[in-house]
Amino acid sequence: MTRLVRSEVAKLLTIRSSYALVLMTAVGTAGIGVAVALAPHNHGLQRLIFPARGTPAWYDIVFSALALAEDFALVFGIIIMTGEFRHKTATPTFLAEPRRGRVAAAKLVVSLGAGVVVMAAAVLAAFVLGLSFVAAGYGDIGEMAGRLGHVLPGYLAATVLFASYGIGLGALLKNQVLALVVGLGVTAVVEPILIAAWPNVGRWFPSEAARSLETTSRLAQSGFGADLGHLLPSWEGALVLVGYALVLSLAGSLTTLRSDIT
Amino acid sequence: MQPATVEVRHLTKRFGDVLAVDDLSFSVEASRVTGFLGPNGAGKTTALRMLLGLVRPTSGQALVNGVPYRLLAQPVRTVGAVLESSGFHPGRSARDHLRAIALATGVTLSRVDEVLELVGLRSDGRRRVGGYSMGMRQRLELARALLGEPAVLVLDEPANGLDPQGIAWLRSLLRYLASEGMLVLISSHLLAEAAQTVDEVIIIDRGHLAAKGELADLLGGGGSTVRLRTTEPERLVSSLAARQIACRREEGDAVVAESTTPEAVGRVVAEDQIVILEMTNSTESLEELFFSMTAGGSLPTSQPAST
Numbered sequence: 001m002t003r004l005v006r007s008e009v010a011k012l013l014t015i016r017s018s019y020a021l022v023l024m025t026a027v028g029t030a031g032i033g034v035a036v037a038l039a040p041h042n043h044g045l046q047r048l049i050f051p052a053r054g055t056p057a058w059y060d061i062v063f064s065a066l067a068l069a070e071d072f073a074l075v076f077g078i079i080i081m082t083g084e085f086r087h088k089t090a091t092p093t094f095l096a097e098p099r100r101g102r103v104a105a106a107k108l109v110v111s112l113g114a115g116v117v118v119m120a121a122a123v124l125a126a127f128v129l130g131l132s133f134v135a136a137g138y139g140d141i142g143e144m145a146g147r148l149g150h151v152l153p154g155y156l157a158a159t160v161l162f163a164s165y166g167i168g169l170g171a172l173l174k175n176q177v178l179a180l181v182v183g184l185g186v187t188a189v190v191e192p193i194l195i196a197a198w199p200n201v202g203r204w205f206p207s208e209a210a211r212s213l214e215t216t217s218r219l220a221q222s223g224f225g226a227d228l229g230h231l232l233p234s235w236e237g238a239l240v241l242v243g244y245a246l247v248l249s250l251a252g253s254l255t256t257l258r259s260d261i262t
Numbered sequence: 263m264q265p266a267t268v269e270v271r272h273l274t275k276r277f278g279d280v281l282a283v284d285d286l287s288f289s290v291e292a293s294r295v296t297g298f299l300g301p302n303g304a305g306k307t308t309a310l311r312m313l314l315g316l317v318r319p320t321s322g323q324a325l326v327n328g329v330p331y332r333l334l335a336q337p338v339r340t341v342g343a344v345l346e347s348s349g350f351h352p353g354r355s356a357r358d359h360l361r362a363i364a365l366a367t368g369v370t371l372s373r374v375d376e377v378l379e380l381v382g383l384r385s386d387g388r389r390r391v392g393g394y395s396m397g398m399r400q401r402l403e404l405a406r407a408l409l410g411e412p413a414v415l416v417l418d419e420p421a422n423g424l425d426p427q428g429i430a431w432l433r434s435l436l437r438y439l440a441s442e443g444m445l446v447l448i449s450s451h452l453l454a455e456a457a458q459t460v461d462e463v464i465i466i467d468r469g470h471l472a473a474k475g476e477l478a479d480l481l482g483g484g485g486s487t488v489r490l491r492t493t494e495p496e497r498l499v500s501s502l503a504a505r506q507i508a509c510r511r512e513e514g515d516a517v518v519a520e521s522t523t524p525e526a527v528g529r530v531v532a533e534d535q536i537v538i539l540e541m542t543n544s545t546e547s548l549e550e551l552f553f554s555m556t557a558g559g560s561l562p563t564s565q566p567a568s569t
Contacts, residue, residue, distance in 0.1 A: 088349025
């Protein structure tokens with residue numbers, strides 16, 4: 001198993017798309033952070049009061065950009081698994097290790113590491129952004145770093161679990177485009193609809209489960225105004241995501257991954 | 263070390279309504295090159311993929327050294343496989359591609375450079391595979407197959423994409439590996455090429471076994487056809503017929519003796535003192551054998567006879 005994990009790591013380190021994904025996460029996080037930070041104080045949304053720049057609550061909102069890492073981790077996980085089929089490297093991979101479930105297990109392990117790396121890139125971008133704001137006179141470095149440290153564990157857990165959820169989705173669907181459409185489609189389209197209509201159903205879906213892990217302020221998490229009462233307790237949310245990763249991976253290992261490689 | 267074996271028992275694969283491989287049984291021995299021949303769509307690739315654990319048989323078994331591929335303790339060190347639809351990440355270098363496999367299988371990383379050297383890709387090893395020609399990719403596939411120093415080598419249409427020099431090189435490499443004790447099983451639809459490479463042939467047609475045996479036996483089994491031109495065709499025909507050699511007259515002064523040997527015909531001619539103007543001997547070619555063994559009517563006629 002150690003050998004397979006090392007092999008999977010070597011595969012990731014030798015293609016450009018891995019580096020591109022990490023870089024895009026950093027750039028995207030910084031971009032969203034800037035956009036949120038520069039939002040007008042009073043944009044007339046409901047009765048919300050946007051916190052003053054430089055306050056801890058404001059930094060919470062800026063750092064909510066870290067949530068972007070979850071989506072990139074999902075994409076990463078999907079690519080790790082489906083890339084084998086897209087480029088037909090599944091043949092040499094399964095010739096080297098015909099017990100395909102073990103390959104999927106190694107990819108699950110590696111995806112956790114990929115999630116950590118993606119999050120590290122996002123945090124680095126957020127920290128540099130925070131330093132810039134401190135330098136511009138908004139708050140002090142201790143407070144800024146404190147808020148980043150406070151919100152980090154939740155986003156990290158969600159990001160790591162999203163990468164493994166991507167492995168599961170990829171194992172089950174095998175087709176890269178399909179897996180990306182389904183994965184991102186559920187997050188971006190299906191879940192918002194469910195949350196609006198049936199929040200008690202929607203909370204069992206991946207992104208909502210991830211949100212239950214986020215330890216940022218309710219205001220930052222809410223996307224300004226949504227009711228968050230439906231979210232699962234954090235530990236349940238974590239279990240739901242672990243469940244998605246394991247159940248989908250197992251289902252994939254028993255169905256699509258077993259299918260003939262022709 | 264025990265010589266390697268490959269054995270296929272009642273192997274059957276059904277894809278929906280299509281019976282790709284139908285109750286196929288054969289065994290292959292070490293220290294020789296065995297050709298696995300058949301027209302396109304005969305089930306060669308499917309059979310080989312079942313042997314390699316990539317395709318699940320509907321029924322029957324494919325065994326390497328007595329066990330299914332999936333149960334081999336060290337598959338890459340036991341069997342090397344060159345497969346047509348095996349892929350490469352275009353952005354990864356040949357060396358990195360092989361290193362990832364070496365890491366997964368416990369093969370030492372120094373072996374990667376050895377096999378690249380062996381297939382003549384050493385200087386291109388750090389280039390991304392996306393820029394490789396067909397022939398280079400085929401060489402890389404072969405390098406991957408040889409990575410674990412296996413005792414069994416399975417090649418599916420390995421000549422595809424190789425230029426004539428590459429094919430000649432491959433042929434001598436396979437002959438060398440077989441002489442070193444390796445079991446080499448090679449599928450091909452290029453018969454002239456196969457005839458120069460293999461010791462033994464397995465011919466399959468529409469999923470089942472059509473013929474199997476030593477190439478020389480299969481080709482020699484029917485004897486030769488000897489064509490002669492003579493000043494006395496009538497006397498030659500009766501002389502041959504008197505010795506139970508099947509023959510017939512053809513146009514002009516030609517006589518054709520069948521299912522015989524040049525030597526037998528030569529003795530008749532010498533004994534009866536018949537003047538011979540010309541004598542030619544033709545054995546059945548692998549291609550003729552192939553067409554007679556397989557359903558000729560459905561064969562594509564564009565099959566290249568040589569490369």
